[in-house]
Amino acid sequence: MDAFKTFTGIVAPLDRSNVDTDAIIPKQFLKSIKRTGFGPNLFDEWRYLDRGEPGVDCSDRPLSSDFVLNDVRYQGAKVLLARDNFGCGSSREHAPWALEDYGFRVIIAPSFADIFFNNCFKNGLLPIVLSSEIMDNLFRQATGEQALELTVDLEAQTIGLPNGDSITFEVGEFRKHCLLNGLDDIGLTLQHVDAIKSYEAARQQSAPWLFTQ
Amino acid sequence: MKTLYDKLWEAHVVRSEADGTSLLYIDRHLVHEVTSPQAFEGLRLAGRKPWRTGANLATPDHNVPTHKRDEGITDPVARLQVETLDKNCQEFGITEFEMDDIRQGIVHVVSPEEGATLPGMTLVCGDSHTATHGALGALAFGIGTSEVEHVLATQCLIQKKSKNMLIKLEGKLGQGVDAKDLVLAIIGEIGTAGGTGYAIEFAGEAIRDLSVEGRMTVCNMTIEAGARVGLVAVDDTTVEYVKGRPYAPEGEIWNRAVEAWQDLHSDEGAHFDRVITIDATQIQPQMTWGTSPEMVVPVTGQVPDPAQESDPVKADGMQRALDYMGLEAGTPCSEIRPDVVFIGSCTNSRIEDLRDAAAVAKGRKVAETIKQALVVPGSGLVKQQAEQEGLDKIFIEAGFEWRDPGCSMCLAMNADRLEPGERCASTSNRNFEGRQGAGGRTHLVGPAMAAAAAVTGHFVDVRSL
Numbered sequence: 001m002d003a004f005k006t007f008t009g010i011v012a013p014l015d016r017s018n019v020d021t022d023a024i025i026p027k028q029f030l031k032s033i034k035r036t037g038f039g040p041n042l043f044d045e046w047r048y049l050d051r052g053e054p055g056v057d058c059s060d061r062p063l064s065s066d067f068v069l070n071d072v073r074y075q076g077a078k079v080l081l082a083r084d085n086f087g088c089g090s091s092r093e094h095a096p097w098a099l100e101d102y103g104f105r106v107i108i109a110p111s112f113a114d115i116f117f118n119n120c121f122k123n124g125l126l127p128i129v130l131s132s133e134i135m136d137n138l139f140r141q142a143t144g145e146q147a148l149e150l151t152v153d154l155e156a157q158t159i160g161l162p163n164g165d166s167i168t169f170e171v172g173e174f175r176k177h178c179l180l181n182g183l184d185d186i187g188l189t190l191q192h193v194d195a196i197k198s199y200e201a202a203r204q205q206s207a208p209w210l211f212t213q
Numbered sequence: 214m215k216t217l218y219d220k221l222w223e224a225h226v227v228r229s230e231a232d233g234t235s236l237l238y239i240d241r242h243l244v245h246e247v248t249s250p251q252a253f254e255g256l257r258l259a260g261r262k263p264w265r266t267g268a269n270l271a272t273p274d275h276n277v278p279t280h281k282r283d284e285g286i287t288d289p290v291a292r293l294q295v296e297t298l299d300k301n302c303q304e305f306g307i308t309e310f311e312m313d314d315i316r317q318g319i320v321h322v323v324s325p326e327e328g329a330t331l332p333g334m335t336l337v338c339g340d341s342h343t344a345t346h347g348a349l350g351a352l353a354f355g356i357g358t359s360e361v362e363h364v365l366a367t368q369c370l371i372q373k374k375s376k377n378m379l380i381k382l383e384g385k386l387g388q389g390v391d392a393k394d395l396v397l398a399i400i401g402e403i404g405t406a407g408g409t410g411y412a413i414e415f416a417g418e419a420i421r422d423l424s425v426e427g428r429m430t431v432c433n434m435t436i437e438a439g440a441r442v443g444l445v446a447v448d449d450t451t452v453e454y455v456k457g458r459p460y461a462p463e464g465e466i467w468n469r470a471v472e473a474w475q476d477l478h479s480d481e482g483a484h485f486d487r488v489i490t491i492d493a494t495q496i497q498p499q500m501t502w503g504t505s506p507e508m509v510v511p512v513t514g515q516v517p518d519p520a521q522e523s524d525p526v527k528a529d530g531m532q533r534a535l536d537y538m539g540l541e542a543g544t545p546c547s548e549i550r551p552d553v554v555f556i557g558s559c560t561n562s563r564i565e566d567l568r569d570a571a572a573v574a575k576g577r578k579v580a581e582t583i584k585q586a587l588v589v590p591g592s593g594l595v596k597q598q599a600e601q602e603g604l605d606k607i608f609i610e611a612g613f614e615w616r617d618p619g620c621s622m623c624l625a626m627n628a629d630r631l632e633p634g635e636r637c638a639s640t641s642n643r644n645f646e647g648r649q650g651a652g653g654r655t656h657l658v659g660p661a662m663a664a665a666a667a668v669t670g671h672f673v674d675v676r677s678l
Contacts, residue, residue, distance in 0.1 A: 088439065115341055115356070208466055
């Protein structure tokens with residue numbers, strides 16, 4: 001996983017609550033055995049007018065003109081603004097894969113679904129929770145004639161606005177550390193092989209029925 | 214004084230970071246074809262092996278055909294995914310119930326049925342409906358593919374503890390009201406994000422009265438209320454259910470296990486961060502009208518009016534849902550007519566669900582306006598049991614199609630799907646836009662209600678039949 005660096009990017013405002021993982025990446029694309037290439041099918045049913053199928057070149061497909069990602073202002077967006085409960089539904093990691101593959105690095109919403117939130121950190125995506133009032137303000141700015149550009153600094157935990165204002169955000173220490181350094185979770189856990197082995201040995205004595213198969 | 218969740222959590226912590234992030238030991242890992250290929254590939258690329266092969270159990274379910282299975286999978290992309298699971302399990306020595314095995318089925322049906330889900334376990338799977346297994350007092354939750362790889366490689370997961378929520382169902386459910394109605398009513402009450410950040414324990418008389426299968430239906434949909442974990446305390450019903458199953462312990466170890474399981478309940482006076490009390494006697498048969506499981510009403514009611522909603526974002530969502538569903542506010546539920554009926558999924562495809570549906574279908578005919586009525590058992594063994602009881606004949610005589618086990622039209626990854634605009638009475642768990650096929654319209658109901666909609670051609674209070 002690449003280390004998460006400070007960057008400046010255009011903001012795409014997706015003004016819907018309860019955006020589910022079926023909407024983020026529809027089921028037919030889950031048949032892939034790879035973890036890349038989902039970007040063109042991100043929000044497939046909202047983004048295109050025809051029905052998307054795996055393996056089809058999306059560059060010639062008819063676009064839904066009123067969908068936010070098809071708006072000229074938001075081309076190349078790196079930050080997604082969303083409403084409550086973003087990423088609800090299934091555990092499919094194809095959802096963060098699709099967002100990341102499209103080019104998003106940060107998703108800002110008043111709340112996220114737990115599994116999706118967790119999956120983001122495993123894929124170099126930073127989900128940021130901000131209050132509904134701040135979100136309303138960001139939505140207003142992002143829907144103006146000019147696209148809004150934000151600067152996200154994970155180290156300092158700040159979001160810089162063009163007028164010089166800055167918004168601070170919370171992120172768990174451990175997750176921040178992993179994201180900043182692009183650390184592989186499995187590698188980290190395997191530093192504790194002895195602890196796992198001794199837990200396992202003790203548990204085998206106290207609850208042998210968990211080890212029969 | 215600890216909650217059940219506290220006890221399960223503490224028994225599995227290997228070590229903790231200063232900020233509370235913990236390394237949690239995982240006793241059982243269930244694997245299916247959709248969320249595992251990239252995880253196995255990751256293992257291979259890093260030169261890693263599964264930490265404890267025997268902790269894993271695999272079966273294909275999302276992509277398998279439910280019809281003419283002997284002809285194999287015709288969709289080459291789906292076939293490759295199932296074959297990839299077979300190959301990965303062979304390469305890494307993981308037990309798999311392959312497509313032609315009688316024990317194959319939906320992972321969340323198969324594992325409890327085999328006794329591979331035990332009280333007190335931690336159990337994970339790359340599927341959000343893993344909460345199902347909490348019905349047996351197991352700490353079970355869905356994970357993403359990176360975590361699938363992590364648990365394969367280390368038998369552990371890096372987790373943060375959730376908060377504790379208690380949902381207490383007081384009193385008994387009425388006649389003709391089932392576990393699905395109960396959980397839909399709960400989601401209607403707390404909303405699809407009501408449980409976010411919590412582990413939910415379901416308790417009270419109405420829960421105690423449920424069979425383990427009914428409890429699974431409730432815990433299964435915990436994720437639809439936003440919570441990754443749903444739990445029911447262990448009691449005699451749980452122990453009786455587990456006893457004698459193929460993977461369950463035997464002899465002296467069984468006795469020790471049962472003794473240990475006696476502690477798998479929340480202590481009197483344990484602290485919950487949130488407590489919700491619901492009067493179970495007031496719950497009516499439920500159906501969803503919109504595109505989120507919280508958009509639910511009693512079947513005796515009508516489609517709600519966004520104009521009555523004070524929150525503008527919510528009202529906008531309601532209007533969007535009405536447009537998508539092709540419904541008008543104020544329409545009585547009984548005037549909504551499905552085109553398709555689907556009885557199946559990890560929520561409602563166990564033997565008791567099929568019995569409930571068959572009891573309604575018996576001696577009746579699927580209405581002529583219904584284009585297709587599918588019954589998809591949750592596993593090969595459920596199918597076999599149903600056939601021994603003659604349920605297949607009841608369904609077939611009534612005009613239902615009797616299929617082979619799999620996830621089927623719950624998420625429509627295989628050939629079973631809705632066409633744009635088609636309306637479905639479905640016993641599954643999600644009514645999201647496009648969930649059962651692009652443009653498809655889903656109404657979630659329990660199995661008896663789905664069968665009732667099939668035979669009358671419209672949604673109807675099953676108690677009135």
